[in-house]
Amino acid sequence: MLIKLARLSLWNRRGTVLMTVLSLVISISLLLGIDHLRHEAKNSFTSTVSGTDLIVGARSGQLNLLLYSIFRIGNATANISWETYQRIQRHPQIAWTIPISLGDSHRGYRVVGTNQDYFEFYRYAGQQQLQLAQGVIFDDVYDTVLGSEVATRLGYQLGQEIVLAHGIGQVSFSEHKDKPFTVVGILAPTGTPVDQSVHVSLEGIEAIHIDWQQGAPMPGRRVSAEQALEMDLTPKAITAFLVGLNSRAATFLVQRQINEFRGEPLTAILPGVALAELWQMLSMVERLLLVITVLVLLAGLVGMTTTLLASMKERQREIAILRAVGAHPGTLFWLVQLEVLLITLASLVLAMAVLMVGLWFGQDLLASRYGLFIGLNPIRDSSLQLMGLVLGLALLLGCIPSWLAYRRALTDGLSVRL
Amino acid sequence: MKVGQPVTDKPKKYVIELKNLRFRWPGKQGWQLALDNLQLEAGQHLFIRGASGSGKTTLLNLLSGITTPNEGGLWLQQTPMHKLSAAKRDTLRAQQIGVVFQQLNLIPYLSVLDNVLLVAGFANQSAGELTERAIMLLQHLGLNDELHHQKATELSVGQQQRVAIARALLLRPALLIADEPTSALDADNRDAFMRLMLAEATESGTTVIFVSHDQALQSFFNWHLPMDQLEQGVQPC
Numbered sequence: 151m152l153i154k155l156a157r158l159s160l161w162n163r164r165g166t167v168l169m170t171v172l173s174l175v176i177s178i179s180l181l182l183g184i185d186h187l188r189h190e191a192k193n194s195f196t197s198t199v200s201g202t203d204l205i206v207g208a209r210s211g212q213l214n215l216l217l218y219s220i221f222r223i224g225n226a227t228a229n230i231s232w233e234t235y236q237r238i239q240r241h242p243q244i245a246w247t248i249p250i251s252l253g254d255s256h257r258g259y260r261v262v263g264t265n266q267d268y269f270e271f272y273r274y275a276g277q278q279q280l281q282l283a284q285g286v287i288f289d290d291v292y293d294t295v296l297g298s299e300v301a302t303r304l305g306y307q308l309g310q311e312i313v314l315a316h317g318i319g320q321v322s323f324s325e326h327k328d329k330p331f332t333v334v335g336i337l338a339p340t341g342t343p344v345d346q347s348v349h350v351s352l353e354g355i356e357a358i359h360i361d362w363q364q365g366a367p368m369p370g371r372r373v374s375a376e377q378a379l380e381m382d383l384t385p386k387a388i389t390a391f392l393v394g395l396n397s398r399a400a401t402f403l404v405q406r407q408i409n410e411f412r413g414e415p416l417t418a419i420l421p422g423v424a425l426a427e428l429w430q431m432l433s434m435v436e437r438l439l440l441v442i443t444v445l446v447l448l449a450g451l452v453g454m455t456t457t458l459l460a461s462m463k464e465r466q467r468e469i470a471i472l473r474a475v476g477a478h479p480g481t482l483f484w485l486v487q488l489e490v491l492l493i494t495l496a497s498l499v500l501a502m503a504v505l506m507v508g509l510w511f512g513q514d515l516l517a518s519r520y521g522l523f524i525g526l527n528p529i530r531d532s533s534l535q536l537m538g539l540v541l542g543l544a545l546l547l548g549c550i551p552s553w554l555a556y557r558r559a560l561t562d563g564l565s566v567r568l
Numbered sequence: 569m570k571v572g573q574p575v576t577d578k579p580k581k582y583v584i585e586l587k588n589l590r591f592r593w594p595g596k597q598g599w600q601l602a603l604d605n606l607q608l609e610a611g612q613h614l615f616i617r618g619a620s621g622s623g624k625t626t627l628l629n630l631l632s633g634i635t636t637p638n639e640g641g642l643w644l645q646q647t648p649m650h651k652l653s654a655a656k657r658d659t660l661r662a663q664q665i666g667v668v669f670q671q672l673n674l675i676p677y678l679s680v681l682d683n684v685l686l687v688a689g690f691a692n693q694s695a696g697e698l699t700e701r702a703i704m705l706l707q708h709l710g711l712n713d714e715l716h717h718q719k720a721t722e723l724s725v726g727q728q729q730r731v732a733i734a735r736a737l738l739l740r741p742a743l744l745i746a747d748e749p750t751s752a753l754d755a756d757n758r759d760a761f762m763r764l765m766l767a768e769a770t771e772s773g774t775t776v777i778f779v780s781h782d783q784a785l786q787s788f789f790n791w792h793l794p795m796d797q798l799e800q801g802v803q804p805c
Contacts, residue, residue, distance in 0.1 A: 151689035151695070152689075155675075158677045159677055161677065162676065162677030467672050468675055468676075470669070471669075471674070471675055471686075472675075472686075472690075473634065473658075474632070474661075474667035474669070475661075475662055475667075475686050475687040475690050475735070476658050476659060476661045476663070476687065476690035477658065477690055478654070478655055478658045479654075480655075481690075564625070564628055564629055564632060564634055564667060564669070564747075
């Protein structure tokens with residue numbers, strides 16, 4: 151009977167109740183959405199690179215090296231000479247290496263100079279290998295393989311010619327117009343920065359810079375694309391390289407040997423450790439976001455409490471009637487708490503529905519725009535805990551109007567102060 | 569003062585019996601209410617006349633077991649209300665006492681019938697079994713079937729007050745307490761209301777305590793008690 155009373159009482163005040171539910175739905179779906187996204191983002195983030203034992207670059211901090219080699223963010227401070235790369239590559243413990251040469255771009259997307267090993271050994275999200283959606287891996291000097299986002303966003307097709315720009319700005323004034331590249335392959339989406347990369351061979355990088363010096367074309371000297379092919383295109387330097395070892399047990403040994411390499415100052419990092427450190431930095435932001443959503447939720451719950459408190463005035467009569475027919479003051483406490491429970495449960499269910507629909511619609515957008523691949527199912531341990539927390543907080547705050555109802559029932563008795 | 573004293577000397581089982589009742593609000597000086605003796609038998613109808621502020625509400629709260637006296641005792645059908653816990657008094661009120669207020673007796677979002685049956689749950693009785701009696705009471709009080717499922721607020725004030733009587737008498741309580749239930753009615757409605765209420769109370773074998781400042785209603789009752797005789801602080805303790 152109490153449930154019927156609570157239900158009908160809420161229905162009677164459906165205007166304000168609806169607004170309360172609406173504000174709760176917004177704040178709860180925000181909270182659950184942020185929680186879902188941060189889990190998915192963490193998964194997606196930490197699976198950016200896997201299977202790589204070491205990342206090697208010129209001497210720098212490990213975050214800087216990780217950012218420019220894997221996430222294509224920032225710049226290398228120095229390069230690694232080709233000779234050094236060749237020497238380290240011959241280390242008996244090293245199974246494979248992927249050279250990476252950065253510094254050019256195409257319409258804001260980074261150009262990655264590498265070789266066929268990139269497509270063979272690069273792994274992400276566990277053991278996933280890069281897959282071609284169309285075409286083939288580059289073979290010729292002026293071939294390029296595009297990440298999926300580059301191709302879809304710029305609308306590139308196989309066979310199309312593109313011009314690389316010097317430097318990494320969105321708009322570049324010095325382009326390698328004389329040596330256009332042909333799209334021969336487009337990769338399948340990975341949800342990693344690979345999607346935003348333009349891949350060319352190391353020889354291609356060398357060829358477009360053959361008549362350049364100090365970051366500018368050499369005056370008075372022009373080498374055509376065809377002429378360049380005749381010349382020695384062995385790279386002089388690369389930016390970084392990824393290393394796979396024969397045995398993981400050797401990781402620290404090889405890392406130390408590279409760090410102590412006498413030829414030039416190098417840094418070797420463990421990608422897992424660096425990713426964890428980077429995520430820790432990012433998780434500050436993510437935690438801040440979560441705190442904000444919790445505050446939004448609190449505002450919603452306080453709003454509900456306010457609405458219920460405001461309704462207590464018009465409900466004095468109701469309290470007196472219920473007391474007259476034999477309701478205990480405690481019954482009135484639970485009646486108001488039951489209303490809190492109904493409002494909160496309705497909001498939780500609606501918020502979950504809103505979130506699922508939102509994810510269903512937002513999934514494609516997030517994947518295509520931000521390369522963020524998110525699962526559709528937001529229900530997990532942490533979201534259930536959060537829902538429990540919401541319910542607990544609601545009932546805790548609900549104690550305020552409930553206690554007021556209790557007090558009124560106890561002191562006012564059958565009289566009504568209007 | 570002896571009010572509602574039995575006519576014979578034989579020991580009677582009173583429906584309600586008050587002895588040396590004293591009440592004061594916490595922190596106030598002097599008695600808010602002092603009543604030495606009041607006894608009512610089954611089926612007796614008592615009129616208590618008093619203006620507002622004369623301790624009327626306090627008396628109603630005491631009679632219905634919302635509050636307990638500071639001194640003295642109050643028995644409802646030999647049950648000492650002043651010794652019961654608050655929860656037991658609440659249940660006793662649900663089962664044995666019907667209350668009708670001045671106005672706005674009904675919960676606005678419940679139907680007429682649900683308002684009448686509201687009391688059942690608090691008295692631990694099944695609403696289903698009482699529906700028949702509820703409908704009968706409503707019909708006796710001149711409320712047709714088509715009104716039963718309307719919302720309480722869609723009825724006129726006079727109709728609402730009659731629904732309140734139906735609820736108060738649903739469980740055939742020992743005592744009906746009415747607090748100026750006619751104050752919002754015009755003279756014609758008022759007299760009709762009084763007759764209906766007292767007839768139904770008699771039918772249910774319910775004792776009535778009726779509180780009003782309106783002397784004109786006194787003629788409906790055999791037993792009278794002027795409130796000013798038991799006003800605050802008049803009687804020394």
